[in-house]
Amino acid sequence: SQQGEEDPQALSIQEGENATMNCSYKTSINNLQWYRQNSGRGLVHLILIRSNEREKHSGRLRVTLDTSKKSSSLLITASRAADTASYFCATDAIQGAQKLVFGQGTRLTINP
Amino acid sequence: DSGVTQTPKHLITATGQRVTLRCSPRSGDLSVYWYQQSLDQGLQFLIQYYNGEERAKGNILERFSAQQFPDLHSELNLSSLELGDSALYFCASSPGRLEQFFGPGTRLTVL
Numbered sequence: 169s170q171q172g173e174e175d176p177q178a179l180s181i182q183e184g185e186n187a188t189m190n191c192s193y194k195t196s197i198n199n200l201q202w203y204r205q206n207s208g209r210g211l212v213h214l215i216l217i218r219s220n221e222r223e224k225h226s227g228r229l230r231v232t233l234d235t236s237k238k239s240s241s242l243l244i245t246a247s248r249a250a251d252t253a254s255y256f257c258a259t260d261a262i263q264g265a266q267k268l269v270f271g272q273g274t275r276l277t278i279n280p
Numbered sequence: 281d282s283g284v285t286q287t288p289k290h291l292i293t294a295t296g297q298r299v300t301l302r303c304s305p306r307s308g309d310l311s312v313y314w315y316q317q318s319l320d321q322g323l324q325f326l327i328q329y330y331n332g333e334e335r336a337k338g339n340i341l342e343r344f345s346a347q348q349f350p351d352l353h354s355e356l357n358l359s360s361l362e363l364g365d366s367a368l369y370f371c372a373s374s375p376g377r378l379e380q381f382f383g384p385g386t387r388l389t390v391l
Contacts (some may be wrong), residue, residue, distance in 0.1 A: 201379060210282065210370060210382040266377045267336045270323040
């Protein structure tokens with residue numbers, strides 16, 4: 169079963185606007201990661217936030233993590249058409265061997 | 281380009297058949313992971329190998345098996361294929377317990 173649940177399932181915005189995607193998870197984690205997937209292609213790692221971090225930035229990306237609520241958000245600022253893709257959060261649980269558990273993803277469409 | 285390669289890109293086969301998917305990790309990465317992505321199940325972790333040894337198992341069917349060779353490349357073997365096995369199969373590698381680098385995937389179609 170999926171550990172992460174993402175919200176919304178689909179998001180459509182105009183180019184230049186900001187896009188926010190949310191992720192909730194169930195168990196305690198070592199870290200949470202966000203990946204992007206262009207249609208039918210491999211996943212590309214975007215950013216990793218450790219369980220003791222609350223916010224992280226990378227270029228136009230901003231990720232927050234609230235371990236008390238078991239939730240994370242990904243903000244993409246000043247969106248571009250090339251940002252059109254599916255975005256997945258993935259958690260690395262504290263218990264057990266390393267394996268990433270992915271959410272169902274948010275399908276982001278940037279309209280020109 | 282992540283540095284992870286997978287072959288073949290596409291595979292079309294019939295029910296009951298057996299196929300082998302191959303993955304070469306990034307240079308220096310000892311861990312290899314296999315994932316299955318389908319419309320109904322999403323992205324599911326199958327199995328992890330670290331330096332030739334099985335490290336973790338996920339939702340991998342008994343009809344599926346994998347191994348990692350001394351040169352660190354890995355193979356995923358799928359046997360007695362069913363229609364429901366049609367999916368994208370991804371391999372990923374990592375240097376440690378951090379981000380994973382994904383290959384382009386193998387699209388398997390079972391007819």
